[in-house]
Amino acid sequence: MNGGEIQIGMIGCGVVGQGVVDLLANHRETIHHRIGAPLAIKHIAVKNPRKTRNGISPSQLSNDPQKVLTDPDIDIVVEVMGGIDPARGFVQSAIQQHKHVVTANKALIAEHGHELVASAQEQDVDLMFEAAVCGGIPILRMIRENLASDEFESIRGIVNGTSNYILTQMESQGWDFDRALKDAQKRGYAEADPALDVNGGDANHKLTILSTLAYKTLVSTDQIPTEGIEDITLEDIELGHRMGYHIKLLACADRGASGALSLRVQPTMIPLNHPLAEVPGVLNAVQIQGAVTGPIFISGEGAGGAPTASSIVSDIIDTSRSLLRGKPRRVAPWSVDQEHLNAVRIQGLENHHSKYFLRMHVEDKPGILAQIAQALGHYEVSIEQLYQRENAQAGNITVIIITRACRERQLQSALVQIEKLEGMGDAPKRLPIEPSPE
Amino acid sequence: MNGGEIQIGMIGCGVVGQGVVDLLANHRETIHHRIGAPLAIKHIAVKNPRKTRNGISPSQLSNDPQKVLTDPDIDIVVEVMGGIDPARGFVQSAIQQHKHVVTANKALIAEHGHELVASAQEQDVDLMFEAAVCGGIPILRMIRENLASDEFESIRGIVNGTSNYILTQMESQGWDFDRALKDAQKRGYAEADPALDVNGGDANHKLTILSTLAYKTLVSTDQIPTEGIEDITLEDIELGHRMGYHIKLLACADRGASGALSLRVQPTMIPLNHPLAEVPGVLNAVQIQGAVTGPIFISGEGAGGAPTASSIVSDIIDTSRSLLRGKPRRVAPWSVDQEHLNAVRIQGLENHHSKYFLRMHVEDKPGILAQIAQALGHYEVSIEQLYQRENAQAGNITVIIITRACRERQLQSALVQIEKLEGMGDAPKRLPIEPSPE
Known part of the structure; x- marks a missing residue:
């Protein structure tokens, strides 16, 4: 602090960073009043300090992160550069310098949140990362603070x-798929390398953070079976719709009766009357089933500069308040509280119990x-519905089967047999089906 | 406090109060850990202390609220008796005794929040009332804390x-209507006197609190034009549906381009593809349009013992934390901050600009x-759609008109003429139409 002003240093200043600068400028007075002290951005480290940036004077810019990390006047470091390295070192170094940190970096928190939160607790500073999950939807705060007295039967997002x-x-x-992906890239929704978006990696990071906080346990990214949408075809979507479903990439956490946690990221068939089925375009949505609170559904803009920046500024406001109180939050509303982690068993996908949608291409x-029915029956997978249609390619049919609820491992065993059948085309595809709302 | 334990006193112990007792007992360890100190219920004042209550010993009970209000060991008073008097005096008295107060009393906060918050600020204690609005949906916290850096273009609930x-x-x-109301009463959803529910009074209280916090201004209940659902007929619902709408009782706040605030509680025609159209049964839902965050939609259980109790316990946890820090929140996330109230102009319903649904019974x-068309045209109300059908009563027709967007006052002027037309039956009914989502 310097003369009663809370000083902010930023590392990175892309779309989100510029959004933070704009918000702090446009709402200067409201924010001053809410905190009880003025905020100022003292320094921003960027790759290219020569680029002209709106509302930022050249003297605030350099390409040296150390100017942010070692300046004793800087109270709060906002990390918006993204990626794991070197961001990890910068955040760790800021914490060691007793600076509070606000970040939107989901990969960093998902992969190294444990170590960073431990350091922050040791140094009595806040590490805030609401913006890392679902941009403008304040889902981490809801889980850790607003629903503090509840337990979560399931989370779907x-x-x-x-x-x-x-x-x-x-x-x-x-x-x-390819055409839709190109369109997403053209509109700036997908990165030039969209791998993490379409292979489920980004959803995995978010579910890692969400489930760590919701279940007060340590979840690592590799404990979440993760499938992306790259193999979803137009045929899957059309046939899914005919059977009454939309396909969505779903991140799921379920607490079973045994207390075991089941986690997964998978393209999933969602019944058309399900609230998650109707979440369009780039919106995000999360459905929480609280043991006490009941079902809560929240949707909003999950990405984009403005909503993410708004979330970062809320974190800055919160951190500034705890800074002025002279005490860190310690039990920060959405920090991982390392001393009291639950020992929760995380069960593998093979135990997942669900109805399934199967698509097979076979010779007619x-x-x-x-x-096929015999192979399924052998592993006690019952058929609820079967539908077949002829394909353009003569002599070939597409078979769709909706199973009754069974375990993933039963289905996988049956599929091993089915794949070997004479006349079977490419590998059968299976997607879990979300139950209809009651 | 007594021996490091935070002591709670309760006034009232109906369904919600018993829910609080149960939650505090069932989650004792989690809550202890989250706060950093144990919680105990020292005393509960109830009408009938002889009634056996689950998890409450007779020695904790009396019919004397003063035992809660004057006990120096009691840190937090939970008011769940409801109603304005004598609750108002009890809450005021608790504040004057330097006790923090948590309440679910929406009528009390809507009518007297201003004076109570001022007292709480004077006495440096928290006054928390998340449970007063939408039970299990943490909407006040979202508005005041999670979306702290945003401004709200509109709120619909x-x-x-x-x-x-x-x-x-x-x-x-x-x-x-009568049969549905009886069914709601039989299921315990409506009070024996359901007036405040069906005449819009309860929604008015909630919108008073929501808009006071969201727009940082002082809204009083009588500034909100309020219509209930008592006059909604099955015919309105059927014809609404035929035209593509569900009827919902909507509480609305809109910030116009001029900065003026428009508030209203009205049965409203909601397009079938609108997220609010599909909120069934006793669920609550709120849609917020943030200037920065964009649209946020949240739904959940708005009433009932358990969700409301969960919300109260979250408030108790939060207050306990600030108590242990030795400082009240002062700028509590959802207290009305009296020193910095905005001077916002609240505009009357006559300026409301909307499409309207008109229903008329006329001689054929x-x-x-x-x-009719001439009267509308005279006040520059354009007809977008017109539909008529014969009634069972021979010689009579029902006419439905969907207008283009116009001001309420234009429509009202036209309706004054239309009512006087020869052959007009009972008073024409008008309901505003919510725009379709983009």
Whole structure:
């Protein structure tokens, strides 16, 4: 602090960083009043300090992060550069310099949150990362503070806006995956390298953070079985719709009766009357089932500069208040509280219990459906519905089966047999089906 | 405090109060850990202390609120008796005794929040009332804390579960208002005197609190034009549905381009593709349009013992933390901050700009539609759609008109003329129409 002013240093200043600068400027008085002291951005470290930036004077800029990390006047470091390295070192170094840190870096928190939170607790500073999950939806705060007295039976989320945009466009425009992805890139929704968006990695990061906080346990990214949307075809979407479903990339956490936690990121068939089925485009949505509070559904803009910046500024306000109180939050509303982590068993996908949607391409010859049914029956997977249609390619049919609820491992065992059947085309595809709302 | 334990006194112990007792008992360890100190309920003042209550020993009970209000060991007073008097005096007295107060009393906060918050600030104690609005949905915290850096273009809410249940049952079961109301009472959703639920009074209280906090201004209950659902008929619902709408009791706040605030509680026609149209039964939902964050939609259980109790316990946890820090929150996330109230102009309903749904019963004779159209045209109200159908009562027709967007006062002027037309039956009914989502 300097003369009663809270001083902020920023590392990175892309779309989100510029959004933070704009918000702090546009709401200067409101924020001053809410905190009880003025805020000022003292220094911003960026790759290219020569670039002209709105509302930022050249003297505030350099390409040297150390100017932020070692300045004793800087109270709060805002990390918006993204990526794990070197961001990890910068955040760790800021904490060691007794600076509070606000970050939007989901990969960093998902992969190294444990170590960073431990350091922050040791140094009695705040580490805030609301903006890392679902941009403008204050979901971490809701889970840790607003629903503090509740326990969560399940969490379901559409947490990757890019995937959701692609799936929405495929369904509404009849585009294939590649065309929808290109459109998402053209509109700035997907990165030049969209891998983490479409392979489920980004959703995995968010579910790692969400479930760590909601279940007060340590979840690591590799404990979450993760499938992306790259293999979803227009045919899957069309046939899903015919059977009464939309396909969404869902991040799910379920606390079973045994207390075990089941986590997964998977493209999932959602019944058309389900609230998550109707979340379009780049929106995010999360459905929480609280043991006491009941169902809560929240949707909003999950990404984009403005909502993410707004979330960062809320964190800055909160941290500034605890700074003025002279005490860190210690039990920060959404820090991982390392001393009291629950020992929760995380169960593998093989135990997941669900109805499934199966899609197979097979030669149109007598007996093959009977063989498929037999393989499923052998592993006690019951068929609830079966639908077949001829394909453009003569002599080939597409078979859709909706199973009754079974374990993933039963289904996988049956699929191993089914894949070997004579006349079977490419590998059968299976997607879990979300139950209809009651 | 007594021996490091935070002591709670309760006034009232109905369904919500018992829910608080149960939650504090069932989550004792988690809550202890979250706060950093144990909580204990020292005393509960109730009407009938002889009644056996789950988890409460007879020695904790009396029928004397002063035992709660004057006990120096009691840190936090939880007021769950409801009603304005004598609750108002009890809360005021608790504040004067330097006790923090947590309440679920929406009528009290809507009517006297201003004076109570001023007292709490004077005495440096917290006054918390998250549970007063939308039970399990943490909407006040979202507005004041999570979205602290944003400004709200509009707030739309289905905030009265009883009304929503009645309207849902009328539509899905084809019941008339009286039958649906009786059903709601039988299920315990409506009070024996359901007046405040169905006349919009309860929604008015909630919107008073919501808009006071969201717009940092002082709103009083009588500044909100309020209409209930008592006059909604099955015919309105059926014809609304035929035109593509559900009827919902909506509480609305809109910040116009001029900065003026428009507030109202009205049964409203909601397009079927609107997220608020699909909120069924006793659920509550709120849609916020943030200038920066964009649209946020949240739904959940708005009433009932458990969600409301959960919300109270979250407030107790928060207050306990500030108590242990030795400092009140002062700028509590959802207290009305009296020193910095905005001077916001609240505009009357006559300026409301909207499409309208009009329902008229008229004699089936030539020329009457032309006269209606002429009256509307005279006040520059354009007709977008017109539909008429014959009634069971021969010689009578029902006319439905969907207008283009106009001011309420234009429409009211036209309706004054229309009411006087020869052949007009009972008073025409008008309901505003919510715009379709983009």
